[in-house]
Amino acid sequence: MRRVEEKPVARKVADHEVWLSGALTEVDLRYTSAGTAVLLLTLAGEVDQEGFPRPYYLQVKLLKERAERWADRLKRGTAVLARGVLTQYRSEGKTYTGILVRELRLLDPGKVAYSEPDRKGNRREARALNRFLGTGLLVSQPEVRAVKDGHVARARVLFQSGGEEGAVFITLEAWDGAALEVSDLSKGTPIFLEGRLKNDSWTDREGNRRFELRVEASWVKPLARPIREEAQEEENLPPDDLPPDDLPF
């Protein structure tokens, strides 16, 4: 029997995980110019935060065979659970951050709780799952601002997706108690981060509507700097942060 030759892939496990559930508001199968299938799904859910439902609408993508296999089985309203990683690429000076699904499951349709319809008539999954966990590197000095109901800290964090796409820079946002913890950290600190993903939007100076996928931290744990072969991995990282484009601050 002939051996299938596999090209060596420097694939390691991603240093972070995304677990996300929601009801689909959009199911969109596309093909790239090279013929790659891309299935874009928007998951609508809400998580409880101090007794209040916090809604989210997050887009995830599936690629290739997985995209085609799932496209027929999903429709608006279907509730799914996705497990995946962050991905990022740059095009024409802009950075696009997304969620790449590595495993998709259907929730038991008889057991899903839905919200009331939103303005577009879509129902979100109630008590949904929106969990991000990872060990990354703070690549900017945290900035803290006073806002009307407390404090918010923001910083850029570098994660490794484990795939060919490599490095992912993402904005960490922390409020109140978590903001104080983050403000205490300095650029270059490795951290454990747990939080939820959110899609922030704002209007930039040119009046364009902008969107950015961010992690709102529920907590952050500073780690010691890695040594030996872990350090070597770090040396192979890109030397500097991506420009923050035009973040709100």
Place this chain on the structure above:
Amino acid sequence: MRRVEEKPVARKVADHEVWLSGALTEVDLRYTSAGTAVLLLTLAGEVDQEGFPRPYYLQVKLLKERAERWADRLKRGTAVLARGVLTQYRSEGKTYTGILVRELRLLDPGKVAYSEPDRKGNRREARALNRFLGTGLLVSQPEVRAVKDGHVARARVLFQSGGEEGAVFITLEAWDGAALEVSDLSKGTPIFLEGRLKNDSWTDREGNRRFELRVEASWVKPLARPIREEAQEEENLPPDDLPPDDLPF
């Protein structure tokens, strides 16, 4: 250049993840009779649950090069973060369930909060991380019992470790609201489970002290039964649950 021949390994990503931090109370490097290095670490931590610290002492293991590499760098009191998976093997009629570490990091020693010393003089990490997430299969009918401060539901869940060791059967324990949710599920239901790991102990009928690693669910989400190639994977699973040995009930 000669190609290194690799034997094909049916390795897929594990269907669950363990994220655990704690201060070490034990660092024990051993070698199996075949010469494999095994580093056993006991992590002591406490998580807040409704305002009360809930302590845990959980043993994890590292194997081979990773075991030897870390043995010199760790001592009692060192606080670490471990990411890994469950493992399980049977020996002489008993089932041993453990946590296999795939990534270990040191916490920043200057930022770790410790508890007061316990009876043995060990300090636990305060506000520690003890997170289990996974998609598994309920392989027993949940049993619910009234206990003095509410209800507890227990069931056996099957996870796949993704390594050569394969299937892991573990007891899911759910209290109060989560107990009601679990009691509503039937054997054979695929579930998403989030919770924390705990080491339960009891005395069996022969008077021996017994220990079992369990997951205490914070929530459970029933999934639809998988179809197509996912179903094929399921067909390859062992036909039945492991005997529950002598669980408390």
